[in-house]
Amino acid sequence: MEDILRPIYQERASQSETLGVLMVEKRQKARPITDLFDIVLLTIVKDAEQPVFVKHYQYNHQKAALFVVTEQQINEWILLGSNRRLIDWLLNGKVLFDRNEYVSQLRTELREFPFQGRKLKMAIEFAKLIRRYMDGKTFYDNNHYLDAFNHVVHSLHHLARLEVIEQGFHPEVTVWNQVRQIGPEIFKLYDELVNSDEPLPKRLELLFLASEFLIHSRTKIGAAHLLDLLKQKEYWTINDLLTHEEVKNYAVDLPVLIEYLIDKHFVEVLQVETKGQGLYHRYYRVVE
Incomplete structure (x- = not known):
């Protein structure tokens, strides 16, 4: 089918x-990688009206998908981990065209995964982890066990991704296969939660x-990005943090993360x- 698609990617x-x-x-054994399509063509462009443009093709009994994605969207997906197939596509895809060694x-x-990029990605995963974990605990305390189970599974997934990132790798679609090797104690927790015969x-x-x-x-390494930021000023309002450019990618989970860090004595109020009697503003700073 590559020959059939050649005019399409040559035009691009x-x-x-x-x-x-x-x-x-x-x-054959990794169908989620291509969304059940036989071939995916990933075209990265400098800029476009749409950040993601998709076309589907069919030839005889084979299907192909064309993705035209802007450089900015690619960088966002890599940072947020919101399209894990992308890492596989970039690292293992066959390069058909590479302007000025951009893909190379x-x-x-991606392979070197600079620490600064890792620190932000770990902050994003850790904030999601704390949100899911705390919500799961609340559901558990209120005897909503199925909802608690759902949140706990997600929290373990974020913990697994955090472990993979900390070790210098990008989480892939098969993250539990990675964690089996990298963080066996986390894999064991997940396995026991899912497969145990206990009620x-x-x-x-x-x-x-x-x-x-x-x-x-893992709190110190997971929250390192936020704690380093907090050290840049004597104290912060919650709005200062929520609107800060470096925090925007995990701002939705920031209030819960802050409360967790207060509880664990990493941050103080x-x-x-x-002007109201007995009413105080809350400001936040790192515990020295």
Whole structure:
């Protein structure tokens, strides 16, 4: 089918905005990688009216998908981890066109995974982890065990992704296969939660007891991005933090993360009087 698609990607490659074109073929045991399509063509462009443009093709019994994605969208997906297939496409796809070694340099950056980029990605995952974990605990305390289970599974997933990132790798679609090797204690927690014969309330109780230490032991590295930012000023209002450019990618989970860090004595509250009697502003600063 590559021969049939050649005119399509050659036309894209001839356009000055195109930075690179990659082809990803379906691997029989990895169908989620290509969304059940036989071939995915990923075209990265400098700029476009739409950040993502998709076309589907069919030839005989084979299907192909063309993605035209802006450089900005690619960078956002890499940062937020919101399109995990992308990492596989970029690292393992066949390069059909590469303007000024753009794809080659992007692959090098992905493999080297600079620590500063990792620190922000870990902050995003850790904030999501705390949100899910705290919500799960609340549901558990109120005997809503199925809702608690749902949130706990998601919290473990974020914990797994955090572990993978901390070790210098990008989480992939098969993140639990990665974690089996990188963080076996996290994989064991997940396996016991999902596969144990214990009643669900008991499984959740054991999970909360075991995961408390794992999460707490990763607080310093998971919250490093936020704690470093807090050190830049004597104190911060919540609005200062929520509107800060570096925090916007995990701002939705920031209030819960702040409260968790207060509880664990990484952050403290500074009370400042208002005009209302007995009413105080809350400001936040790092515990020195």
